[in-house]
Amino acid sequence: MTRVEVKSLWKSFGKVQALRGLDVTVESGDIVALLGPTGAGKTTLMKCIAGVERPDKGDILFDGESVLDTPPWERNVAMFFQTYALYPHMSVYDNIAYPLRERKMAENEIKDIVQRVAEKLRISHLLGRKEPATLSGGEMQRVALARALVREPRVLLLDEPISNLDAKLREEMRAEFKRLHRELKRTLIYATPDYLEAFAVAEKIALINEGQVIQYDTPINILRKPRNKFVATFVGSPTANILRGVIKLGKENLLLDTGEFQLTLNKTGLRNIDGREVEVAIRPVDVVLEPVSGQNLLRARVVSSEKLGTHTIVTLKVSNVEMKTVVKGIKNYRYGEEVKIGIEGDKPLLFDAASGEVLG
Amino acid sequence: MVSVEARAVSKFFKTTKALDNVSLVVDDGSFFCLLGPSGSGKTTLMRILAGLETPSSGRVYFGGEDVTDLSPSQRNIAMVFQFPSIYPSLNIYENIALALRRETSDPNEIRERVMQVASLLKIEEHLNKKSHQIDFGILQRVSIAKAIVRKANVYIFDEPLSNLDTKLRETLRSEFQKIHSEVRGTFLYVTHDQLEAMAIADKIGILNNGKLLQVGSPDEIYSQPANRFVAYFIGSPTINLIESEVRLVENTVYASVGDGYIPLNNKALKLFQTSREPRKIILGIRPHEISLSREPLHNALPAEVSLIESLGTAQVIELRNGSTVFRCYVDGLSDFKEKEKVYAVFNIEAIYAFDPKTDERVF
Numbered sequence: 004m005t006r007v008e009v010k011s012l013w014k015s016f017g018k019v020q021a022l023r024g025l026d027v028t029v030e031s032g033d034i035v036a037l038l039g040p041t042g043a044g045k046t047t048l049m050k051c052i053a054g055v056e057r058p059d060k061g062d063i064l065f066d067g068e069s070v071l072d073t074p075p076w077e078r079n080v081a082m083f084f085q086t087y088a089l090y091p092h093m094s095v096y097d098n099i100a101y102p103l104r105e106r107k108m109a110e111n112e113i114k115d116i117v118q119r120v121a122e123k124l125r126i127s128h129l130l131g132r133k134e135p136a137t138l139s140g141g142e143m144q145r146v147a148l149a150r151a152l153v154r155e156p157r158v159l160l161l162d163e164p165i166s167n168l169d170a171k172l173r174e175e176m177r178a179e180f181k182r183l184h185r186e187l188k189r190t191l192i193y194a195t196p197d198y199l200e201a202f203a204v205a206e207k208i209a210l211i212n213e214g215q216v217i218q219y220d221t222p223i224n225i226l227r228k229p230r231n232k233f234v235a236t237f238v239g240s241p242t243a244n245i246l247r248g249v250i251k252l253g254k255e256n257l258l259l260d261t262g263e264f265q266l267t268l269n270k271t272g273l274r275n276i277d278g279r280e281v282e283v284a285i286r287p288v289d290v291v292l293e294p295v296s297g298q299n300l301l302r303a304r305v306v307s308s309e310k311l312g313t314h315t316i317v318t319l320k321v322s323n324v325e326m327k328t329v330v331k332g333i334k335n336y337r338y339g340e341e342v343k344i345g346i347e348g349d350k351p352l353l354f355d356a357a358s359g360e361v362l363g
Numbered sequence: 364m365v366s367v368e369a370r371a372v373s374k375f376f377k378t379t380k381a382l383d384n385v386s387l388v389v390d391d392g393s394f395f396c397l398l399g400p401s402g403s404g405k406t407t408l409m410r411i412l413a414g415l416e417t418p419s420s421g422r423v424y425f426g427g428e429d430v431t432d433l434s435p436s437q438r439n440i441a442m443v444f445q446f447p448s449i450y451p452s453l454n455i456y457e458n459i460a461l462a463l464r465r466e467t468s469d470p471n472e473i474r475e476r477v478m479q480v481a482s483l484l485k486i487e488e489h490l491n492k493k494s495h496q497i498d499f500g501i502l503q504r505v506s507i508a509k510a511i512v513r514k515a516n517v518y519i520f521d522e523p524l525s526n527l528d529t530k531l532r533e534t535l536r537s538e539f540q541k542i543h544s545e546v547r548g549t550f551l552y553v554t555h556d557q558l559e560a561m562a563i564a565d566k567i568g569i570l571n572n573g574k575l576l577q578v579g580s581p582d583e584i585y586s587q588p589a590n591r592f593v594a595y596f597i598g599s600p601t602i603n604l605i606e607s608e609v610r611l612v613e614n615t616v617y618a619s620v621g622d623g624y625i626p627l628n629n630k631a632l633k634l635f636q637t638s639r640e641p642r643k644i645i646l647g648i649r650p651h652e653i654s655l656s657r658e659p660l661h662n663a664l665p666a667e668v669s670l671i672e673s674l675g676t677a678q679v680i681e682l683r684n685g686s687t688v689f690r691c692y693v694d695g696l697s698d699f700k701e702k703e704k705v706y707a708v709f710n711i712e713a714i715y716a717f718d719p720k721t722d723e724r725v726f
Binding site: 175182196239241306308 | 400401499528529530533536537538539540541544555556557558559561562563581582585586596597598599600601649651670672673674675676679681692696
């Protein structure tokens with residue numbers, strides 16, 4: 004097991020600045036997700052850790068020792084991509100054994116290792132298959148993963164390993180990675196643009212944007228205590244509704260004037276807030292459809308209702324502001340239908356409109 | 364806009380049967396989703412309906428007229444693909460306007476129609492840019508604009524969101540109902556993502572192994588799946604499908620789950636109409652119809668927590684009894700721990716039974 008430290012890493016490709024002083028530490032044996040949109044720098048960071056790319060500035064340490072001058076093959080890092088290739092002319096067994104044969108290991112030793120890894124990945128029954136092309140997507144994925152694992156890497160880097168799978172398979176594989184990490188007891192870094200995947204797999208999440216770590220925290224803190232507007236609008240499904248407006252100080256609460264309507268926010272203790280332009284994050288569950296009573300009662304029009312089975316996401320328009328809410332079960336609301344809504348203003352998150360940083 | 368119909372359509376590629384006797388009606392002006400995993404035949408069926416492929420047997424009708432031998436342009440189809448197709452030398456406005464060249468040459472009408480779809484797809488600010496100046500998500504909006512600006516008989520969407528980031532996908536997904544309401548056309552939409560299909564469609568047709576398994580509204584296919592595959596494929600997290608033995612004890616039916624038993628409701632008596640012998644079923648129950656307790660509640664099944672998957676504000680908890688593994692969905696964050704002994708309560712009103720031989724739903 005290996006502790007991986009990335010210190011103030013910079014990397015550019017021509018004019019594109021991929022990493023801008025990125026810092027992150029993955030404790031030995033932990034599983035950490037790098038979460039961020041396409042182009043955030045996740046893959047570049049992984050390539051630098053693997054040694055395939057050399058950073059312009061900064062350092063990478065394995066167990067306290069810099070590996071910048073260690074070539075990739077000596078770092079003993081396995082990197083696994085979203086596109087992977089199995090050798091089509093080799094059996095599943097031979098595909099997995101390939102890296103070990105390259106090392107000229109004895110066949111009986113190879114057999115032990117291949118069987119052990121295959122068992123962990125639950126593909127023992129596939130070892131005899133002659134044509135890997137006939138495997139299902141999920142099976143191929145696991146065979147490719149087994150091939151990466153037989154080398155017993157110190158660090159395992161998974162770059163969007165399930166992005167190319169069907170949605171249903173993706174959901175099934177999510178839990179598999181968590182189980183795999185537990186059995187392998189190895190430092191594992193997992194990059195994904197999908198927040199649900201990051202939540203399902205990792206104990207800690209580094210949210211990355213524009214080459215920097217925006218927040219490095221437990222999943223629950225990322226969700227409940229976002230550092231800024233970017234974090235609040237990147238996680239959650241649907242993500243928080245953002246309302247922009249000017250704050251007026253009330254007696255025991257705040258008033259948000261959006262220009263179209265006013266909201267009462269039950270929040271105190273913020274300094275220099277009167278007259279400030281802010282953005283407020285309202286969680287979808289705090290937008291209540293057809294409320295009997297409560298504060299912030301408004302009229303809205305239905306833009307869409309997405310019936311997802313366990314719940315329905317309803318998109319609403321209040322004046323010119325779009326908001327989403329979630330209701331349990333399958334509910335039919337028609338496009339254009341008028342509904343009453345209530346917005347619960349308890350403990351809302353406020354962000355400075357200019358900087359996006361959280362207030363208070 | 365017209366209705367679209369496939370009658371007994373089959374398709375072979377060499378010796379592989381890609382479509383097996385599929386019949387289907389897409390109502391005039393409706394939003395229909397073809398849903399299925401990779402290799403299910405959904406894309407082949409769409410291509411046959413569009414006129415990009417000819418069926419090995421069977422016919423295709425648009426508004427009641429046989430169009431099997433007509434090309435896509437003769438059928439007047441507008442299509443959106445997985446990857447945007449935009450001319451790089453033209454700006455976005457010109458790209459959209461180009462799609463109208465066969466319909467009108469009136470500059471005022473062109474301008475009006477382009478601006479209308481640009482506003483619907485929220486791309487007004489990009490109209491003067493060229494494709495290399497805008498990102499993939501916006502380009503896909505442009506592709507959709509290019510298709511819906513036309514007056515087509517049928518608008519076909521081939522996995523238009525599958526190459527977008529999760530967040531962009533969810534945003535654009537929620538706009539599709541509005542797009543459909545404004546365009547008022549017949550929409551045929553292909554996807555492998557059941558959530559996407561559930562979210563946007565009026566009706567869904569589910570395919571697997573070249574067969575059309577069920578057609579229905581999102582509500583119908585979710586709450587009344589015709590068979591085991593539909594139950595498995597629809598819904599997230601995936602339904603539990605448990606191999607079970609049911610037996611009749613006095614007037615109550617009990618189903619085995621691992622080493623334990625749970626009672627079923629009266630619907631289950633149907634299983635014993637012909638014989639009172641114990642029989643095998645596949646018991647289906649969605650994860651959110653199972654709740655957990657630390658107390659040995661009446662009719663609860665003892666189980667051990669084997670894995671906890673966090674979904675942020677909810678959890679999927681994997682449980683084990685004997686060799687049977689099943690999952691339950693907990694809203695909010697519970698403090699259950701892995702390896703903990705708990706009791707699972709099954710909502711018996713929400714249990715399905717599937718025939719293990721035919722895979723059809725019994726109740």
